Amino acid sequence: MFDILIKDCCLITMNKRNEIFDCCSVGITGGKISAVEKNLNGEAKKVIDGSGTIVLPGFVNCHTHVYQALIEGVGYDMHFNPWNIRYLVPIISRMRPDHAKVSAQLAALEMIKTGTTAFCDHWYLHTDFNNIEEVTGVFDSAGLRAHMVFGFLNESFAGRKHTSGSSGNVLKEDKELLVRAEDYCRRWHGKNLTQVGFGPGSTEDVGIDLFRGIIELGKRLDVSLVTHIAGWVEIVSRSLEKYQKRDLEYAHSLGFTGSKSIAIHGVWLSDDEIEIAAETGTAVAHNPVANMHLGYGIARVPEMLKAGVKVGLGTDGAASYTYDMLEVAKTAAMLQKVRNLDAEALTAETALRLLTTSGAEVLGLEKETGSVETGKQADLLIVDADTPHVLPGGRPVPKLVYSARGSDVRTSIVNGKIIMEDHKVLTLDEEKILNEANKAREELFTLGGDETRKLIEAPWPARGASWRSTDGALS
Ligand SMILES: [Zn+2]
Structure with a gap:
């Protein structure tokens, strides 16, 4: 007796043999994939x-x-x-746990509706230490596999000190951060589908002593270490100036690298740093859409893959303007074709692997998820293919990566539990969340002050140097 039996689908397994089956069935029992066969028969509590x-x-x-x-x-x-x-800090430095909760609910809705089943969030916004508690609780009840990175800021936020005034609560003391992080980890790591990791906001956001303390704590508790590394070119210049080392070289010299470590972005990794990542098993989280939007540059993903670096895909925060991982995968492929003047530089098959098995490996979840095969936890998607933009056929992988969109995901199953069915999210109340998100957004914009309010209300805001100036920013 299966709990769920999905009949007569086209199955892209993402197993090691790269098998794709037409008209296949998948049986799920006790949260796991228990059968993958053509013409699978048997009793099931639910047949799809x-x-x-x-x-x-x-x-x-x-x-x-x-x-x-x-x-x-x-x-x-x-x-x-x-x-x-200029724009983020004035608003988010006022964030309370109720705002944090609804932001997580909004993100969870978008993630579920576009096919994400596991993710890694970097949460360093401890304006109130209950923020991360609320957020983790949201993902736990939404039924997603959450890898929550407890972030640290003690010297700067994005390279700028916020030590006094209304944004002073963004930075915290070393000891309090370390104690809170350990406490959070002991309560959440391994609870249901949640994992915990630690990491500075970026290498410039914490001093060397706290960075060492974070690494020591992460290794002692055997959890992941995650931080933004070599994302923007200025941070590499800063590392060279301050430590006479490039960004990943600096982190490596402190012991950050390892099989449970993730370097976010890695746009400006040198050949030597790619080698360090490969040799130490340090993974890279590649965020092509945000990297493009922010003008960071193009990460050398084909070179990383060739060197044996584990690479997964991510959205990053608001700068990507989406949680749709199909958009991210398509962008990742297209970007490398352009950069390398080579249409094979990153193929649809590679993009799909980054999105599934490789992503699972980056988060240390390769035993649980990333492929549809017997014995794995049942984390899978049912995507509408009978639509004008996906149907025209040929091979399913390029149609999925290049034509399908996140909104084509009809049903999502995590750990054997249906969390979205026929486009309706079952674990969250969408209408209520959208209402509350609107209210929270409005309140945060007001708390953000006059400049924020003017910016939101400007019908067609002026651009240029004044837009980008950091003069007058909170300090
Ligand atoms: Zn980021």
């Missing part, structure tokens, strides 16, 4: 007709900042630092 659909593993988003879900569209088309200092 999979004809006209593609079934494949759930998508893994290796890097998010869900606190930014409420502020997409505030300060845009600009580099990270001025955006962060």
